[in-house]
Amino acid sequence: MSMNGNGAVNGQGGATPKISLQGVKKAFGPKVVLDGIDLDIARGESVVIIGGSGTGKSVLLKCILGILEPDAGTIRIDGEDTTHARGREREAMMRKFGMLFQGAALFDSLPVWENVAFGLIQGQQLGRREAKERAVATLGAVGLNPEVADLFPAELSGGMQKRVGLARAIATRPEVIFFDEPTTGLDPIMADVINDLIVKCVRDLGATAVSITHDMASARKIADRVAMLYKGRLIWVGPVSEIDRSDNPYVEQFINGRAEGPIQMQIRAF
Amino acid sequence: MIGFVNGIGRTTLAFMEATGKLAMFTALALSHCLRPPFYLRHIGRQMVDIGYYSLPVVGLTAVFTGMVLALQSYSGFARFNAESAIATVVVLSITRELGPVLAGLMVAGRIGAAMAAELGTMRVTEQVDALTTLSTNPFKYLIAPRLIAGTTMLPLLVLVADIIGVFGGYLVSVYRLGFNASTYINNTWQYLEFMDVVSGLVKAACFGFVIALMGCYHGYNSKGGAQGVGAATTNAVVSASILILVLNYLLTGIFFS
Numbered sequence: 123m124s125m126n127g128n129g130a131v132n133g134q135g136g137a138t139p140k141i142s143l144q145g146v147k148k149a150f151g152p153k154v155v156l157d158g159i160d161l162d163i164a165r166g167e168s169v170v171i172i173g174g175s176g177t178g179k180s181v182l183l184k185c186i187l188g189i190l191e192p193d194a195g196t197i198r199i200d201g202e203d204t205t206h207a208r209g210r211e212r213e214a215m216m217r218k219f220g221m222l223f224q225g226a227a228l229f230d231s232l233p234v235w236e237n238v239a240f241g242l243i244q245g246q247q248l249g250r251r252e253a254k255e256r257a258v259a260t261l262g263a264v265g266l267n268p269e270v271a272d273l274f275p276a277e278l279s280g281g282m283q284k285r286v287g288l289a290r291a292i293a294t295r296p297e298v299i300f301f302d303e304p305t306t307g308l309d310p311i312m313a314d315v316i317n318d319l320i321v322k323c324v325r326d327l328g329a330t331a332v333s334i335t336h337d338m339a340s341a342r343k344i345a346d347r348v349a350m351l352y353k354g355r356l357i358w359v360g361p362v363s364e365i366d367r368s369d370n371p372y373v374e375q376f377i378n379g380r381a382e383g384p385i386q387m388q389i390r391a392f
Numbered sequence: 393m394i395g396f397v398n399g400i401g402r403t404t405l406a407f408m409e410a411t412g413k414l415a416m417f418t419a420l421a422l423s424h425c426l427r428p429p430f431y432l433r434h435i436g437r438q439m440v441d442i443g444y445y446s447l448p449v450v451g452l453t454a455v456f457t458g459m460v461l462a463l464q465s466y467s468g469f470a471r472f473n474a475e476s477a478i479a480t481v482v483v484l485s486i487t488r489e490l491g492p493v494l495a496g497l498m499v500a501g502r503i504g505a506a507m508a509a510e511l512g513t514m515r516v517t518e519q520v521d522a523l524t525t526l527s528t529n530p531f532k533y534l535i536a537p538r539l540i541a542g543t544t545m546l547p548l549l550v551l552v553a554d555i556i557g558v559f560g561g562y563l564v565s566v567y568r569l570g571f572n573a574s575t576y577i578n579n580t581w582q583y584l585e586f587m588d589v590v591s592g593l594v595k596a597a598c599f600g601f602v603i604a605l606m607g608c609y610h611g612y613n614s615k616g617g618a619q620g621v622g623a624a625t626t627n628a629v630v631s632a633s634i635l636i637l638v639l640n641y642l643l644t645g646i647f648f649s
Binding site for chain 1: 514517518519521522524525526527528529533
């Protein structure tokens with residue numbers, strides 16, 4: 123399933139890429155996690171980065187987001203170099219982003235609606251009443267009743283928390299949405315529900331999506347393009363339709379989930 | 393021999409690195425305390441948590457300290473007929489030393505630990521990163537309100553503790569040791585100077601800052617799940633307590649040299 127073909131917003135090819143990575147490197151002490159990543163992501167495109175645990179997927183995402191600073195290379199958002207952006211410049215950049223965290227990362231001291239409205243109240247200085255209305259509407263878009271709005275995150279199941287996390291990520295109508303293992307820890311049915319919601323929300327917003335996952339069912343569903351990360355490098359990048367014909371032994375081992383093959387398991391997290 | 397020297401070098405470097413990290417953290421946190429936007433709602437919530445909810449524990453500590461002080465100084469001073477000095481000893485010890493230090497240590501245990509645990513959990517569950525992605529600076533949203541609340545509320549707490557502590561001494565002196573109530577109160581006021589109370593309050597403000605700083609620093613930088621949060625909590629309480637005692641000596645030296 124492709125999320126492309128969404129009219130004028132999708133300017134794949136030609137124009138400046140929405141996100142452009144060139145030679146991005148990141149090491150923690152002696153351990154090299156990212157070893158020269160080059161990747162262009164077009165406006166409105168959905169790219170899924172796959173790879174085993176501990177291959178640096180999360181680090182790559184955090185570098186693009188600016189939570190981690192790469193040691194070398196450049197990251198451009200809309201053609202602007204944001205690799206070392208700080209202060210207001212970074213905050214302005216962050217307003218273009220939304221992110222769904224692996225464990226949802228909801229603020230447990232705030233009720234659900236304030237979680238969803240957080241970016242509206244803090245980032246866009248919206249009044250609390252208006253922000254709550256928007257939050258309830260956004261909760262509706264991810265299939266949650268208005269009654270959920272006044273509950274606290276700890277009262278929700280894992281799948282519900284993921285939905286609230288998704289609502290929080292899209293509430294500010296961001297241009298780029300990041301998904302960090304959106305289906306990890308969910309049962310297959312709830313995982314599919316979340317995948318459908320991701321496809322729907324990204325399409326409705328006309329946003330660019332960057333996801334990391336090791337769930338191939340999820341990747342096939344939400345990706346236009348798949349990039350495989352192994353030992354700090356992207357060893358294969360191509361349209362999701364071609365992933366079964368990659369002729370790359372690493373990709374084949376990964377997508378078929380085989381224990382034997384060229385990929386060695388990482389012991390340390392990173 | 394080389395291993396020994398290596399060890400010294402490594403420890404020194406680690407110490408310097410930790411000091412530098414803490415200094416940068418402090419500078420950044422302070423700069424965010426002074427620049428808008430201010431999260432008044434959060435500052436208020438922290439003030440209630442630190443000031444109001446610490447009252448019982450600080451009050452109890454103060455009243456028993458005052459009572460013990462009166463008893464102890466009586467048993468000492470009675471040996472050379474200096475019982476009349478008890479009121480002065482109680483009020484000076486409480487306002488200058490025991491009020492701020494004991495309140496500081498109790499609040500370090502109560503609040504420093506809570507801050508480290510809360511921020512640590514937020515860190516390991518990626519809530520701190522989530523704040524950043526929602527274009528909110530964690531220093532401004534999480535750390536500045538705690539520092540401001542700690543620094544402003546501890547002097548108020550200590551002021552209350554001073555009064556309760558002196559009252560504890562009064563209770564024991566009048567109802568157990570048979571002192572005349574008005575004479576005791578007179579003696580309490582007679583030698584008390586403005587500076588005695590003020591120095592205690594300034595100390596309290598410094599302790600409040602240190603408690604919040606240590607709680608935030610260790611919580612914010614915690615890593616590695618439940619164990620990391622536990623370690624951060626321990627480190628926050630231990631480092632705040634030690635810093636309180638060291639600072640107390642240094643400040644006393646400055647005030648009364």
